Amino acid sequence: MEPQWLTYGKRLQSIASTGLHFTRDRFDRERYEEIATIANEMLSALGDVPIERISDLIPDFARGYATPKVDVRGALVEENMILLVREECDGLWTLPGGFADVGLSPARNIEKEMREEAGLKVSARRLFGVRHKASSGYPADVRDFYKMFFLCDRTDNALPEPGLETIEARFFGIDDLPPLSRGRTIEADIHAAFAYATDTTKPAFFD
Numbered sequence: 001m002e003p004q005w006l007t008y009g010k011r012l013q014s015i016a017s018t019g020l021h022f023t024r025d026r027f028d029r030e031r032y033e034e035i036a037t038i039a040n041e042m043l044s045a046l047g048d049v050p051i052e053r054i055s056d057l058i059p060d061f062a063r064g065y066a067t068p069k070v071d072v073r074g075a076l077v078e079e080n081m082i083l084l085v086r087e088e089c090d091g092l093w094t095l096p097g098g099f100a101d102v103g104l105s106p107a108r109n110i111e112k113e114m115r116e117e118a119g120l121k122v123s124a125r126r127l128f129g130v131r132h133k134a135s136s137g138y139p140a141d142v143r144d145f146y147k148m149f150f151l152c153d154r155t156d157n158a159l160p161e162p163g164l165e166t167i168e169a170r171f172f173g174i175d176d177l178p179p180l181s182r183g184r185t186i187e188a189d190i191h192a193a194f195a196y197a198t199d200t201t202k203p204a205f206f207d
Contacts, residue, residue, distance in 0.1 A: 012039035014102035073097035074194035081171035094179035118169040119161035122152040128196040132207040
């Protein structure tokens with residue numbers, strides 16, 4: 001496991017990068033550039049290397065080598081029903097999840113998402129699939145994604161409840177699925193979750 005301060009430094013870099021990419025305000029840009037400088041100084045001190053070497057590794061936060069984003073989705077299957085959440089942004093339903101945060105493993109990310117979107121504490125039991133969004137049956141997206149799917153086990157007895165970005169959270173049967181937010185979850189994802197929850201010997205699928 002990497003040192004906690006290294007995790008902090010990388011997280012600050014991530015915040016600076018995202019902020020610089022999206023901001024249109026010059027004062028916010030100055031603040032994000034300051035965060036980037038602090039992150040570089042932290043990493044320089046941790047690695048005992050000149051600040052120039054750190055800066056050269058990340059010459060421009062707003063641009064860089066483009067890689068696919070990582071989307072994590074969690075499947076909680078209980079009594080032949082699966083947990084779905086209804087997104088506030090479009091009013092449609094999906095497996096809980098979202099973008100993976102820097103500094104957390106894939107498993108910790110989906111446990112965090114399940115807690116934030118459905119109010120449940122879970123443990124990620126197994127990775128059952130990885131899809132390349134552009135290669136599967138999702139609507140077209142200008143961004144490129146790898147979607148990672150985890151079977152989860154509940155670790156508390158709380159009832160599902162919506163979070164900051166969701167307006168409902170409840171269980172559905174395979175033959176009673178609500179309208180899906182298809183940029184996030186398609187029927188094939190839910191059918192796969194039921195199949196892997198039933199057969200624990202199936203090897204994970206991937207594109």
